[in-house]
Amino acid sequence: MSFQSPQPTQPQIVLSGHGLVKYYGDVVGLAGVDVAVRSGEALAVMGPSGNGKTTLLHVLAGILTPDEGEVWLVGERVDQLNDAARTVLRRRRLGFVFQDNQLLAELPADENVALPLMVDGMSRREAVGRARTMLAQVGLAAEVGRRPGELSGGQAQRVAIARALVGEPQAVFADEPTGALDAATGAQVIDLLVGAATYRGAAVVVVTHDNAVAARCHRVLRIVDGRVSESLGANR
Numbered sequence: 001m002s003f004q005s006p007q008p009t010q011p012q013i014v015l016s017g018h019g020l021v022k023y024y025g026d027v028v029g030l031a032g033v034d035v036a037v038r039s040g041e042a043l044a045v046m047g048p049s050g051n052g053k054t055t056l057l058h059v060l061a062g063i064l065t066p067d068e069g070e071v072w073l074v075g076e077r078v079d080q081l082n083d084a085a086r087t088v089l090r091r092r093r094l095g096f097v098f099q100d101n102q103l104l105a106e107l108p109a110d111e112n113v114a115l116p117l118m119v120d121g122m123s124r125r126e127a128v129g130r131a132r133t134m135l136a137q138v139g140l141a142a143e144v145g146r147r148p149g150e151l152s153g154g155q156a157q158r159v160a161i162a163r164a165l166v167g168e169p170q171a172v173f174a175d176e177p178t179g180a181l182d183a184a185t186g187a188q189v190i191d192l193l194v195g196a197a198t199y200r201g202a203a204v205v206v207v208t209h210d211n212a213v214a215a216r217c218h219r220v221l222r223i224v225d226g227r228v229s230e231s232l233g234a235n236r
């Protein structure tokens, strides 16, 4: 009789791209990229300027359609959906954090966070309640009524993170999320983003030029000339 210790099970792959190719006219954006991100995993995408990082993020997030290849989200092929279906997909199943937080200047923090829920049909009362809970979880319980102009850059980016996570997305995409912040604030913001998103089981994709940001993710994918040149594992 033999005894075998149980194999640790890998978390499921949430998001994957297979053979992704994207052209802009004659310019090659992606030249054949394979990538997979698991539940609770944060992947940093690095590489020289103009080599395809943002293109990869946009193709994985359904903002751009690949010319070749497939994108899958939790067992469903999503690159062939029509525009309307992709808009719904982005709103219900994905979260986004951009360099310039893209908050609405006239709205207080809680309404900024509640907005995607209300657009999706939730009552204002429930949406604002959920937004305030989410804001408390990113350390902004006292700032829920402040407008973006009354927040620091780091606080505004926390609001953007709360907005990205409030709908419980399966995948979260961040393009240079700390690009406008000083190093110390950037480190806090990326830790919050990675920690809060992966705690909820989301897959996270972060495009960054910053080694310190990449070091706070679990894995680094290096893109050169639209191809994966290197995949480095488990930072955490």
Ligand SMILES: Nc1ncnc2c1ncn2[C@@H]1O[C@H](COP(=O)(O)OP(=O)(O)OP(=O)(O)O)[C@@H](O)[C@H]1O
Pocket: 024, 027, 028, 029, 047, 048, 049, 050, 051, 052, 053, 054, 055, 056
């Ligand atoms: N809308 C577009 N129209 C034409 N060419 C584009 C477009 N978007 C990107 N490109 C080109 O595709 C290539 C990859 O661009 P991409 O923005 O993905 O690079 P990147 O690695 O994210 O760059 P950066 O680090 O500077 O943001 C570049 O040559 C770029 O000029």
